[in-house]
Amino acid sequence: MAKSPADKTADASTAPETVKRAARQIMQRFVAVPKDMPDKRSAPERSHDFDEIYGEFDVAGATQQASRCSQCGVPFCQVHCPLHNNIPDWLMLTAEGRLEEAYEVSQATNNFPEICGRICPQDRLCEGNCVIEKGFESVSIGSVEKYITDSAWEQGWVKPIKPRHELTASIGIIGSGPGGLAAAAELRRKGYQVDLYERADRAGGLLIYGIPNFKLDKEVVERRTQWLADSGVRFHLNFEIGRNATLADLRQRHDAVLIATGVYKAREIEVPGTELGGVVPALDYLIASNRRNLGDDVAEFDSGTLNAEGKNVVVIGGGDTAMDCVRTAVRQGAQSVKCLYRRNRANMPGSQREVANAEEEGVEFVWLAAPETFAGSGKVDIVTANRIHLGIADSSGRQSPTLIDGSSFEIEADLVIKALGFDPEDLPGLFGEPALPVTRWGTVRVDHKTMMTGLDGVFAAGDIVRGASLVVWAVRDGRDAAAGIEQYLNAGGQAAAQAAE
Ligand code: FAD
Ligand code: SF4
Ligand code: SF4
Numbered sequence: 001m002a003k004s005p006a007d008k009t010a011d012a013s014t015a016p017e018t019v020k021r022a023a024r025q026i027m028q029r030f031v032a033v034p035k036d037m038p039d040k041r042s043a044p045e046r047s048h049d050f051d052e053i054y055g056e057f058d059v060a061g062a063t064q065q066a067s068r069c070s071q072c073g074v075p076f077c078q079v080h081c082p083l084h085n086n087i088p089d090w091l092m093l094t095a096e097g098r099l100e101e102a103y104e105v106s107q108a109t110n111n112f113p114e115i116c117g118r119i120c121p122q123d124r125l126c127e128g129n130c131v132i133e134k135g136f137e138s139v140s141i142g143s144v145e146k147y148i149t150d151s152a153w154e155q156g157w158v159k160p161i162k163p164r165h166e167l168t169a170s171i172g173i174i175g176s177g178p179g180g181l182a183a184a185a186e187l188r189r190k191g192y193q194v195d196l197y198e199r200a201d202r203a204g205g206l207l208i209y210g211i212p213n214f215k216l217d218k219e220v221v222e223r224r225t226q227w228l229a230d231s232g233v234r235f236h237l238n239f240e241i242g243r244n245a246t247l248a249d250l251r252q253r254h255d256a257v258l259i260a261t262g263v264y265k266a267r268e269i270e271v272p273g274t275e276l277g278g279v280v281p282a283l284d285y286l287i288a289s290n291r292r293n294l295g296d297d298v299a300e301f302d303s304g305t306l307n308a309e310g311k312n313v314v315v316i317g318g319g320d321t322a323m324d325c326v327r328t329a330v331r332q333g334a335q336s337v338k339c340l341y342r343r344n345r346a347n348m349p350g351s352q353r354e355v356a357n358a359e360e361e362g363v364e365f366v367w368l369a370a371p372e373t374f375a376g377s378g379k380v381d382i383v384t385a386n387r388i389h390l391g392i393a394d395s396s397g398r399q400s401p402t403l404i405d406g407s408s409f410e411i412e413a414d415l416v417i418k419a420l421g422f423d424p425e426d427l428p429g430l431f432g433e434p435a436l437p438v439t440r441w442g443t444v445r446v447d448h449k450t451m452m453t454g455l456d457g458v459f460a461a462g463d464i465v466r467g468a469s470l471v472v473w474a475v476r477d478g479r480d481a482a483a484g485i486e487q488y489l490n491a492g493g494q495a496a497a498q499a500a501e
Pocket of ligand 1: 121204260262263463464470
């Protein structure tokens with residue numbers, strides 16, 4: 001009888017010592033085989049378009065790189081992956097040429113491995129904790145993960161979800177970012193009826209309108225949302241909770257509701273001149289660029305308001321959003337691009353890999369500097385900034401920045417992009433539900449064991465719970481929330497709660 005991939009994987013971990021020894025011979029090649037990544041397009045070539053900058057491994061490359069893994073007894077890569085992906089197993093299956101099985105193992109813990117493989121900050125998660133990192137460079141985990149699932153799509157192994165039984169219980173999900181999409185996939189797998197409400201005109205959240213193409217091609221995202229539609233998830237686009245319906249309406253309509261709305265209130269910068277023309281919020285700028293690349297007419301882009309072409313651009317901030325802005329400005333043909341950040345390189349929140357990519361593309365980083373004023377007549381033309389000194393680390397371990405007196409200097413700027421991070425919107429107010437419990441930062445308060453809020457049958461996941469975070473954490477939360485919803489419905493859900501009252 002043919003064995004299922006899961007059986008075969010189980011066999012690998014319970015196999016007799018001789019089989020394990022044979023497997024180890026294929027693996028542990030890190031001494032002989034140096035680390036390699038898929039080809040990266042050269043900076044001059046990639047700086048003029050929005051195509052992804054990394055290519056794909058070929059079969060030989062993926063097999064070789066996977067074989068570098070030493071199959072650790074305690075795999076720290078897996079411990080530090082928020083999804084606890086079974087990395088050693090799918091690396092071994094790839095090294096053995098058993099790619100379809102590698103795909104089955106990989107997709108069992110991650111709904112979107114090809115997306116995480118592209119945009120996780122692996123240097124801080126799986127790869128940064130790979131134990132062969134010290135003497136030899138880490139295994140290229142993210143690139144192999146991407147290769148496995150891109151190959152699965154090419155081979156037709158990724159099939160729409162067909163639940164074994166359809167269930168009558170229905171779940172309403174608010175927000176179609178990675179948190180909402182991961183929960184939708186998990187709930188459909190169990191047979192629940194899933195309605196996804198999204199205020200934008202396309203599904204995907206920040207995957208579609210925030211993160212630029214050169215990191216994550218939009219076809220990769222649209223392929224996944226189409227796959228969910230083919231799996232029976234009903235998408236309601238241009239449907240905003242708070243405008244087209246209240247939270248109470250949704251609770252009436254569905255047996256459980258999941259809030260996965262992300263965080264969108266841009267943090268402001270408190271300096272004179274923020275009201276000047278040419279000083280714009282990062283997300284407005286990135287959304288305009290992404291829409292334009294998706295083929296939409298974007299008036300603010302055509303008028304030049306949200307277009308860096310020919311301009312001296314200054315981006316304020318040091319996170320992923322700032323990195324995406326500087327690199328977008330390069331591709332739009334900016335005359336110069338500078339990134340102003342108040343801490344130093346070692347203390348910036350953005351991925352080091354993205355900083356290196358930005359530098360290669362000609363971005364100038366002005367470390368340890370903070371803006372003092374934006375000046376110009378009606379429209380910005382000068383940013384005045386001060387140098388910063390980093391003081392002694394506080395209890396959180398971060399050094400506090402202080403201004404150095406008399407250190408001010410000027411930078412020419414026609415476009416200033418503010419990328420200082422995001423806070424949650426006022427959800428209880430927007431949803432017309434004052435009883436929805438939030439923390440003092442405005443994030444939705446949940447019981448982390450179940451992901452349920454203080455409202456019966458209302459769950460929450462992703463950035464709206466954690467604050468601005470990562471795609472992989474949103475996927476993890478979406479999966480946890482789906483498990484919490486299933487547990488809740490199995491226990492009787494709203495009906496049980498009403499009966500108990
Ligand atoms: P979101 O992706 O924000 O999705 C929320 C969705 O809810 C949106 O579609 C929104 O329109 C919808 N919504 C909101 N309110 C309502 C409402 N009232 N009614 C209906 N719909 C509503 N993470 C990484 O791991 N790697 C990266 O490289 C990376 N780069 C980033 C670059 C940028 C520019 C930004 C801003 C973030 C980046 N992140 C990155 C972070 C990552 O995108 C987020 O952590 C992740 O998308 C959060 O997922 P989510 O599902 O919680 O929310
Ligand atoms: Fe690494 Fe992210 Fe993949 Fe986990 S999901 S293995 S952290 S790339
Ligand atoms: Fe392989 Fe590195 Fe993970 Fe160890 S930590 S199992 S060597 S990928």
